[in-house]
Amino acid sequence: MARPPRFDSDQILDAAVRLAASAGPAGVTMSAVAQAIGAPSGSMYHRFAGRTALLAEVWLRTVERFQEGYLAGLQGEPDPPKAARTAARHVVAWSRAQPEEAALLLHGAAEFGRADWSEEHIRRADAGNERVYAAVGGLAAALGAADAQGRDRIALALIDLPLSVVRRYLRAGEPLPPHAEDLAEECAAALLAGR
Template identity: 60%
Template sequence: MARPPRYHEAQLLDTALRLAATAGPTAVTMSAIARAGGVPNGSLYHRFPHRSALLAQLWLRTVEHFQQGYLTALHSDPDPLRGGAAAARHVVAWCRDHPQEAAVLLHGPQAFGRDEWPAESVRRAEEGNRRTLDALAELAGRAGAITEADLDRAVLALVELPLAVVRRHLRTGGPLPPHAEDLAERCATDLLGRLG
């Protein structure tokens, strides 16, 4: 009977997450993870054959966790303005509750070596992005979006502005202000109300 693994993938990714959040994506090396996690190199390479596979998995785990909650918020109300407001609030609230993960997402996939990811990881990332953008476009359509400019306004309202609310604070290590969710919601509702 095989021995159960001593080092689980989630533990290794948690170590990589801490390194990325505190020192940036370039700090996430195989040797740094092994040192920080007290993991033998062989165990690390058994789970991840190379650094790009580990970086891809770290990104995917983080972004899929975010997208799952974001899509739930986006579909939380049949009224597109209320659903959009919930999605904008979710961006800020999720970043408040998951500052390390938010720091990873703010770097973007290219900083995590997206051009060198395994093909399956690229496919997963593209599927998740497509699913999220399709849901956002559907909500924007229900809110009155007709043109490409309308869709751009919806992306600004539901993604870019909420991220702008948190970016400055997360980059400086300061706490998000208590009114951050309200600010994101008000901006989203105002812009979505002007579609069409």
């Protein structure tokens, strides 16, 4: 009977997240991840075809986990203004609960080698982004944001401002202040009130 693998994909990806949070995407190499979990370098290639596949998977796992909660906030609340505030709060709350993963997402997919990803990895990334854009667009329509300026206002309220609340602290390696969720929600509510 074959011995079960000592290191599973999640252990490898967890180590890659820690490395990316501390050293950026350049710090995520097959040997660095293997060393971080105490695995032989060769065992890395049993799970991932190479560094490009590893970078794609660490990015996708992280962004998909974020998007799951974000979409739940947007789509799980029938009152559009409340859904918008919930989504804005989620950006901060998720970043507080997963600071290493949130720091990783500050880099963007391009820095994780998206140009070299497999078709399947690109398909997954695009599908997730399309779901988010569709949900934000649906909320914009429900809020009466019919023109480009209105849609930009919604994107600013639900994406850009909540990210700016967390970015400064994450980049400095500092914890988010206790009032960060409130700030994100207040910013979103203020923008929506001005529509």
